[in-house]
Amino acid sequence: MKLLAIVGTNADFSFNRLLCQFIAKRFGDKAEIEVAEIGDLPAFYKEGQADARVTAWREKVDQADGLIIATPEYDHAIPAALKSALEWLGSHAGSKVMAYKPVCVVGVSLGGQGASRAQEDAREILLAPDMTANVLPGNELLIGRAYSSFDKESGDLVDEASIAQLDKVMEAFFAFVDQAKK
Numbered sequence: 337m338k339l340l341a342i343v344g345t346n347a348d349f350s351f352n353r354l355l356c357q358f359i360a361k362r363f364g365d366k367a368e369i370e371v372a373e374i375g376d377l378p379a380f381y382k383e384g385q386a387d388a389r390v391t392a393w394r395e396k397v398d399q400a401d402g403l404i405i406a407t408p409e410y411d412h413a414i415p416a417a418l419k420s421a422l423e424w425l426g427s428h429a430g431s432k433v434m435a436y437k438p439v440c441v442v443g444v445s446l447g448g449q450g451a452s453r454a455q456e457d458a459r460e461i462l463l464a465p466d467m468t469a470n471v472l473p474g475n476e477l478l479i480g481r482a483y484s485s486f487d488k489e490s491g492d493l494v495d496e497a498s499i500a501q502l503d504k505v506m507e508a509f510f511a512f513v514d515q516a517k518k
């Protein structure tokens with residue numbers, strides 16, 4: 337099973353990137369998980385033609401059996417960079433790669449709510465007619481208090497409750513992707 341763990345931001349430093357890297361490390365024996373960046377994609381615009389970066393991005397998504405999207409929360413929504421990266425994948429941009437693609441939404445924030453509103457925003461976008469992704473229901477992973485949840489040296493997720501929840505969510509997602517492949 338091939339999965340992409342998408343860092344939902346163009347930030348140089350990101351706890352959500354640390355989460356993607358941790359997921360790739362922890363579940364590397366269960367799936368081939370590549371951490372994917374969106375920071376070098378051009379901003380979406382409606383009349384825009386896909387350049388080499390956008391084409392490569394679409395191909396990467398197309399070839400994955402499932403996507404894990406780790407989103408920060410910016411003003412109670414997903415960051416603009418993530419919205420733009422998703423727009424390039426939508427049917428209005430001439431792409432069908434998101435249609436029924438299994439997607440798991442996760443997120444990390446500095447406060448206590450674990451990017452909950454951004455995650456809801458992401459799910460709503462993913463279910464839009466332009467996307468029609470196959471979003472894993474339930475199975476929320478809300479990692480708050482990022483500074484104490486991640487180890488300062490290794491960057492690993494160390495909060496035990498979050499790790500236990502992550503294990504449950506990933507187990508559900510592996511089964512979900514398997515089922516979608518049948």
Ligand SMILES: Cc1cc2nc3c(=O)[nH]c(=O)nc-3n(C[C@H](O)[C@H](O)[C@H](O)COP(=O)(O)O)c2cc1C
Binds near residue numbers: 351447
């Ligand atoms: C423009 C901006 C808006 C933000 N808005 C929120 C917010 O609405 N809710 C929240 O919990 N954190 C908010 N934050 C703080 C983020 O949770 C914090 O920057 C977090 O580290 C972002 O994730 P990252 O480390 O993966 O980049 C905001 C940060 C920025 C830069």
